Amino acid sequence: MKIRKIEFENFRNFKDHGEIRCSTDGKVTIIYGKNGDGKTTLHQLFQWVFYGQVHFNRTTTDRLYNLQYESDQPFGAVFEVLGRIDFDHDNTQYSLTRTNTYKKRLDDSEKIAEDFSLQKMDTDSNWKRMEHPKDIIEKMLPSGLSDYFFFDGESMIADLRVKGKDSAGKLRKALYSMFDLDVIEAAINHIGRTDLKTTALGKLYLSEGSITSGSQISAIKTNIENAQNKIAKYNEDIAECGKSKDEKQVFINNVSEQIGSSKSKSDYERQRKSYQVQRDLFIKNAEASQSGFGDAIVDMFPQLLISKAVEDAKQKIHLQISKNHLPSGVNKKLISYLLSSGTKECICGNPLCDEERNHINDYLAMLPPHSYTNLYNDFSKTAQAWGRGYNLGKIEAFIKNVLDNNEQAASCDVKIRELDKEEEKSKDIEDLIVARRQAEEDVKQLEMRITTLTTELRKFEIYLKQQSVNYDKLTNETEAGEIALRKINILEEVCAHFSEMLETESVTYSHRLEENIQTLIEQMLTSKRNVSVSSEFAVRVTDSFNDESKSEGQFAVVSFAYIGGILKMLQSEENLASKEYPLVLDGPFSKLDPDQRQNVINVIPEFAPQVILFSKDDLQSAFSDSCVGRVWTITSNEEKNVAKVEEGYLWN
């Protein structure tokens, strides 16, 4: 795919109709814009037109229109927001259009319709509207990889920095879909496990007991099915509660932001936040004291508790000492002399036979290091070293600390509620405060519900295991059971084969990605770093001390290398080599020092067959003339709420 032109009208800052024609000959298209001019807005236009996704903040996401345009409209007027992308794909021209239709109301405008159409130019140069545009676009430009084709450097840095695991999960999903590994994964999931009744293995397992196998087996089979249903239901409920809890949490954060942004309320919000911080701190202290209590208990009590047993033991050893006294005058030297092979006679003159020698040998056991005196001393020493120091005060202090901190946390809660009550009187944010308080209560309720559900789930898991053991016992003796068991074994082998295959492929691709990123890092980063990519596609960039810390600039370079590595891998894949993917890049160039910036710019044209670049920094001199294609500049009014795009490099 190569993008020829983007068009927009009444889209956020861009009130009037505008268009940007892009180079399709391998040269880089650059769109310049200062902070606030609308670079990110235009960058997001791509994802909006292709996938209907926008990542503005909450209020603006609902209102894609230009505010001045909207305010000029009379009440009840109907107007549109338009985005269009013309592109070539497999030597055919396409035009993709997305429009949102709004109706003006008293305070804002309501979205009343949305249209998404894809037109294809036929051989007679006529545009023909296509059915199922979403599916066609998905095939041309998979949405799973959209974050990599339409690359927002700033968010990618934040993503890599904060949500490494999430990024890896997202990338893994996208790459699995590109390389058809998702089919293998689906096969593994389809085969499933014997305890999951909707999977192939689960069904086979239950087929071990047919109706004819007897009422006992049938009864247990019903129990197993019931337990499986319950487990599935509880898992579903837990996931649902978790989702609601996350949504409420986001809502609370958003409302807090809104309340905080109201100037008159900033004091209130600050005070509330301060109480919340204090409360969290008290809770943390209480938890620390709780765990300190546990440490102190285990440090102090075991030895005190066994002190009676230790005394008994000591007595026993002591008793043994008195029983095992060496006769006076017998010492190690004498025993050694008598036991040496040359000694034939005792010192009293009697001959030394085997019986005498065995007797003398017993004396050896009474000597150090095996003597009981020695054992007694060692044991007493350990007992003394290990256990002493009963300190009830110390233990009680921990409990008091927990109580105090819990009380303080509760008192902060009371203060927060009082503060809320006070603020509820002020009309403008009353609803928000009430809504936030309600949401906070809801989160608490949801947490409790999750705990209850988890306990119930656990019970049914145990029950299922018990029933399965009985079921196995009964069905193992039946013919149907044996047949099903053989089938299960075969299917498990198939599953193991697929799992191995998936693992091997994942490792291959992750190594390839690792090599790509490493090469790019070496080309772009001025400091030496090692790259490792796990089979789950989590990327780590470390120095020789395995330290992952990076400066802002280094993070920016890593994000460029990350995206470059992924796109290079797509290009090098045989099955995908015929496909072309564009790169629309909102890059964090200002974070790079001059050397690094030049290094990055040198390699960017190689990332993809078509590169469209948004920049707030002057890159004209950094690119060689042969690399730069069409250049556009965004200009805005003073308030930066109405912008337009003109062709050329228009900065002085």
Add this chain to the structure above:
Amino acid sequence: MELTTDVMLRGTAWSQVIDSFSLIFKTRTHYMLYLLSMSIGIMYDQRIDKPDEAGEEPRSVPRNVLRNNDNGKLDFMFQAAILSTETEDIDENTRLELAFGENIDYNKIGLLTQFANYGITKLVELIGNSPVESMENIKNFLASTVEGRNLDVDTLPDDILLADDAY
């Protein structure tokens, strides 16, 4: 003591105590509770070979955790236990041999785990409605034990009231 396998903590009591006390014995929950329960079992000189189970997934103390934190404690516990216990019918010489000899055939960790299986049933009784309540219960139990009051009869069953008429 040679530790070649993880110590398995089987039964309802272990599950209940571990789940309830994990926020109190946070550093190394399973190991800490194992050690504490073992010492309670040795103190009461009571063992349980097969704890009551309701199909719970067994918990475990990994052998590396035991090795890293042991510092001779388990050997000492075993010596004190085997020399003093009346639950094992063996003569004094065998006891001394097991405590200090090189005999590796005897399942020393097994014996300690049986003591711990008893000890954990005492800890179950201390589970409160909140962590603080549990902490208070643990403290009271251990303090009264160490101060000597707990070694006698702790509580009597209600049935004893029925026997009152006989006296």
